[in-house]
Amino acid sequence: MSAVERRTLDNGLTVVAERRGLGPVVFAGVVYRVGSRDERPGLTGISHLLEHMMFKGTRKYAKGEVAALVERNGGELNAFTSEDVTMYYEVFAADRWELALEIESERMVNLAVDEAELESERQVILEERAMYLDIPAIELAEELTAAAVRESPYRWPIIGWEADIAAITRADVLEHYGRYYAPGNAALVVVGDVEPGEVFAAAERRFGSIPGGPEIERRVPREPEWTRTTRIELVRQTQLPQLQILFRAPEIGTRDSEALFLVANVLSGTKTSRLDLALVETNKAGDLQVQFHPKADPSTMLVAVEGQPGVPLEEVEGILWEELARLARDGVTEEELDRALNQVEAHHLFALQSPSNRGFLLGWHEAHGDVAYADTIVGRLRELNAVDVQAAAGRWLDRGRCGVARLLPGAGGNGA
């Protein structure tokens, strides 16, 4: 039922178009294959900083003009940076969607990086970072990831380390921009009330004359197999203790990443998932999440539990290991697997309704090399059976090779 069409312009820009949606609305976004994965120590956070600077003016648009233009046309615009990709997007009523391409084609080549603007935006990002670190679960996950991941760039946060954010220069930003922002390293995604043929023609008009850009040589260190368990402990003035466990996890597109995705869905995500019944329904924990978003390289799966005052984290951890061991030992029931698959499938179909959600999904998968995977994954998950899921749990949820972090309420501070 997918109506996704895809073409590649001569300069290497791939264009993905899909007609769908309830109303006269069009999502248009450009995704670049660059994120914190492409950074190195000393320059962490530069992809995210560059994303911020993309709103600060170009050769054609002075600072604020893009925002004014979008506003006057009743649109939305925003961007996000992740580990693997950076995406810029607009949402417009269908009669003016091409404006998005006008803006994005200009931003692809003519960014102006003004020194004063860079300084001001640096402060904004330091505030953004301070805001995140005031949330205990975020600080703990950042510390745990930095401690447990050895080689992969996924070990530093997308926003970057504070000292790096402070030290990035204008020349650094322009170099990063020059290397990664070009048609050959990008894809345009347009979803909504517009014919794909019109999209391809407009893409040619707006982007066709931009040179393809340099060859990008990527030498991203691949995370080695873990050989030990790393334990860290933070003491903070909080009400609630937190426990997190981090596992090394397979990269996107692999059979094991799909099986592990189902493991995550069996463990958490609904009111009666295994960990919810074992911890939340027994009053041992409050909020509970299992986060697994497969990436370009082997990354991590995080189990994050917000504890209860008066319940020792040792007890919570004991229950967690018992549940994980039970999954590897006894596997899942057919009914349980079917329930998880029905949830995944329904959410996939519900998400189709929103052009933005659909656009993000297509952009993410196009940038990871296979846009069709956005839809074929549901069928691939259906091909997995209970044995596959059990085996993946046994392989990846290894108590002897993981990271464990505890945050204990106490007299400590965050150095402020």
Next chain:
Amino acid sequence: MKRILLKNGMSVTLQPDRTDPVVAVSLLFRAGSVLDPDGREGLANVCADTMERGTSALEFVEFSRRFERIGSNLSLGAGSELVHGGATFLKRHAETGLSLLADVLADPGFRESDFEIVRALARNDLDAREDDLDDVAEDLFFRGVADGHAYAKLPHGTREGLDALRPGDLRAFHAGSYRPDRAFLAVVGDFDEGRVLRFLEERLGTLPNPPGEAAELPPLPAVTEPRVLVRTRPEKTQAKIYLGGPGLSAGDPDRLAAIAANHVLGGSSIRSRLGDEIRDKRGLAYSVYSRNFERSNGGFFVVHMGTRPENVQGAVEAIREELARIAQGVTGQELDDARAYLTGSFPLRFTTYGKLARFWTRSAFYGWPEDYLETYVPRIRALEAADLRRAAERLVAGARVLAVAGPVGEDLRPVGNG
């Protein structure tokens, strides 16, 4: 779109659409925390969360799994005035889903074991809110503005209120507050209108109303003196600022003008006076926004941001300057831009059946005209500078409440009186 009243007074809006094989349901009851009895703060929230856990016949795990098996999930959540229920179904499971929903509305289980778990989670939520300074400052602000009014009763309640709850309180609250004649349902998506209508008449139109009339809230009173509320939390890095006061109600004649004026001030995530000045020019915050939280009998107008403690004073002064400036009105260009944005972006708000269903229940609850969707654009186009100036003046007139949580001390107080 078709809107009818069932026999017992329940409002039903149906909007069939065959674009996607999906059906979304939204449901509102006037059973939010404003109805919490004194000393039982948190009851409405615990009642809603316990209710979604099962019926007399089906306990928690089995009831929840019937939803999960069809790829769905029922959620009921209490806000200040309303309990909102919602679910989305694949077309082929819509009748099963609606039937489960009707079961729980007609015959909720309210088991003691569910009550205890929900209460424990509610206590946990209070602890989690203490760890999140935005929540701390927000509570200070709402309670500071609504001091003594029922709007000061927030959904998460208080520790003492939760401790005082007894299992029997839930059934009593449900019987008195979940009135079909104050309930609003909407179904949007791929369904057969006649079939769904018959089903709703049969299964929901027969729910009884409690005796008597529903109580009405008094209006939220004005704040006449400056109020400064500070919560010192030295262990945090940022200070969270909420500055504002009573705002406009959902039925206010100046509502659309206020939306436009607030868009110029700080309602827009794209570009606004507050964003330009505080974020872009001074680099004081990652985000700053202003908003009017509308209620049926009043509202809360607030400017919110987070910043380093040494910047709090400067930030508050900058916000005050912008509030004073917007009360003088907007420029012709700003008016044109706001009108263009609000009219142009209108279709962007209705891209899923779930969003449409929530719009229909909300508009029925607030009593907005049935032709709201058709008249919105011409009404925005008709706004003039004088309308925005009047609305802005009214929005900021009572902005005398400053709530700050973070690594700041009591010495912050004089700032609030500026």
